Amino acid sequence: MQMCRPARRTYSAPMTGSANEHDMARSETSSDMPRETPRGRVLDKAQPAGTDPIDAVDAPSSLSSLNNPGAVKDLTKESESYTHGHHESVLRSHRRRTAANSAAFLLPHLLSDMTLLDVGCGPGTVTVDLAERLTAGSVVGVDASDDVLESARGLADAHGTKNISFEHANAYELPFEDDSFDVVFAHQLLQHLSDPVAALREMKRVARPGGFVAVRDADYEAMTWFPESPELTEWNMLYHEVTHTYGFEPDAGRRLASWVRDAGFDPASIEPGASVWCYATPDDRTWWGGLWAERCTQSNFAVQAKDSALADDVALEQLAQGWREWAAAPDGWFAVLNGEVLARA
Ligand SMILES: C[S@@+](CC[C@H](N)C(=O)[O-])C[C@H]1O[C@@H](n2cnc3c(N)ncnc32)[C@H](O)[C@@H]1O
Numbered sequence: 001m002q003m004c005r006p007a008r009r010t011y012s013a014p015m016t017g018s019a020n021e022h023d024m025a026r027s028e029t030s031s032d033m034p035r036e037t038p039r040g041r042v043l044d045k046a047q048p049a050g051t052d053p054i055d056a057v058d059a060p061s062s063l064s065s066l067n068n069p070g071a072v073k074d075l076t077k078e079s080e081s082y083t084h085g086h087h088e089s090v091l092r093s094h095r096r097r098t099a100a101n102s103a104a105f106l107l108p109h110l111l112s113d114m115t116l117l118d119v120g121c122g123p124g125t126v127t128v129d130l131a132e133r134l135t136a137g138s139v140v141g142v143d144a145s146d147d148v149l150e151s152a153r154g155l156a157d158a159h160g161t162k163n164i165s166f167e168h169a170n171a172y173e174l175p176f177e178d179d180s181f182d183v184v185f186a187h188q189l190l191q192h193l194s195d196p197v198a199a200l201r202e203m204k205r206v207a208r209p210g211g212f213v214a215v216r217d218a219d220y221e222a223m224t225w226f227p228e229s230p231e232l233t234e235w236n237m238l239y240h241e242v243t244h245t246y247g248f249e250p251d252a253g254r255r256l257a258s259w260v261r262d263a264g265f266d267p268a269s270i271e272p273g274a275s276v277w278c279y280a281t282p283d284d285r286t287w288w289g290g291l292w293a294e295r296c297t298q299s300n301f302a303v304q305a306k307d308s309a310l311a312d313d314v315a316l317e318q319l320a321q322g323w324r325e326w327a328a329a330p331d332g333w334f335a336v337l338n339g340e341v342l343a344r345a
Pocket of ligand 1: 082095097120121126171186187
């Protein structure tokens with residue numbers, strides 16, 4: 001989708017190493033002296049009047065939308081554009097997920113004969129893992145992407161998991177009767193929806209009275225890492241800008257309990273919590289840093305950053321290089337805070 005903003009800017013994070021081809025490319029595109037924002041960001045001065053990037057960087061999402069009048073108002077629930085897409089680098093991230101590392105808060109409540117719906121199941125690693133625990137029950141995974149559903153079906157076949165099925169469905173209009181499932185689960189979905197409360201109401205509708213609705217989402221602002229990296233700081237800011245431009249909330253983790261309340265769940269039934277993924281071993285750094293380096297240049301995130309005039313190829317390659325440098329740092333450490341909520345329908 002092409003946005004209305006005509007401007008394109010390059011990011012010019014402070015140089016951290018010796019000059020390389022990206023540094024040289026950057027200096028070619030940013031000949032004026034850069035200026036710093038209050039948050040320490042260095043911006044290219046070659047920005048046309050009326051498109052001051054400071055407004056876009058620091059504005060709350062509603063103002064970001066005003067700065068990009070074509071961004072949100074053209075999107076309907078049916079046409080929302082999933083930020084990450086399903087590039088191999090994205091799926092490499094999702095395929096690491098298991099019930100143990102992504103749904104631990106739900107596991108103590110599962111009984112072997114329960115029925116469970118996984119909304120926005122993606123490639124299905126968590127979904128299949130849950131089905132293998134519900135030995136006398138059954139699981140349905142739904143997603144808006146047919147390609148990723150094919151991948152999920154292949155995984156279930158490879159595991160020989162029989163009590164599972166996958167269907168195409170929109171989280172806002174689940175194709176199930178009221179009160180259909182004992183458990184309705186959504187992992188890393190609500191942050192990608194423009195109306196997470198509407199989706200939660202729909203999840204509540206298809207859960208049986210007294211059944212569970214369980215949701216878990218990352219919180220991008222709360223992510224922390226070491227060593228300090230201007231490129232990773234830029235990446236995090238850019239991620240916020242892109243998702244806000246498209247009408248999504250990247251800091252979903254801290255908002256889950258509030259959204260669940262707004263969706264009409266009994267406040268007394270809401271159990272809020274948090275848990276963390278941490279990547280610090282050499283293998284984990286290679287995996288996490290490597291996949292984000294690719295995601296910066298090849299995933300739908302890169303496409304949306306460019307379409308919305310928030311970054312160009314040079315800037316994105318600079319961020320990718322930052323990820324590669326982080327992965328190579330022997331003392332590298334990265335933590336992803338996830339909010340989670342269990343509630344009774
Ligand atoms: C971050 S992935 C999470 C996948 C999986 N739950 C996991 O944790 O591995 C989000 C998934 O939600 C799906 N999705 C996005 N919007 C959706 C919608 N409106 N209805 C159903 N699925 C949607 C995407 O296609 C994507 O597969």
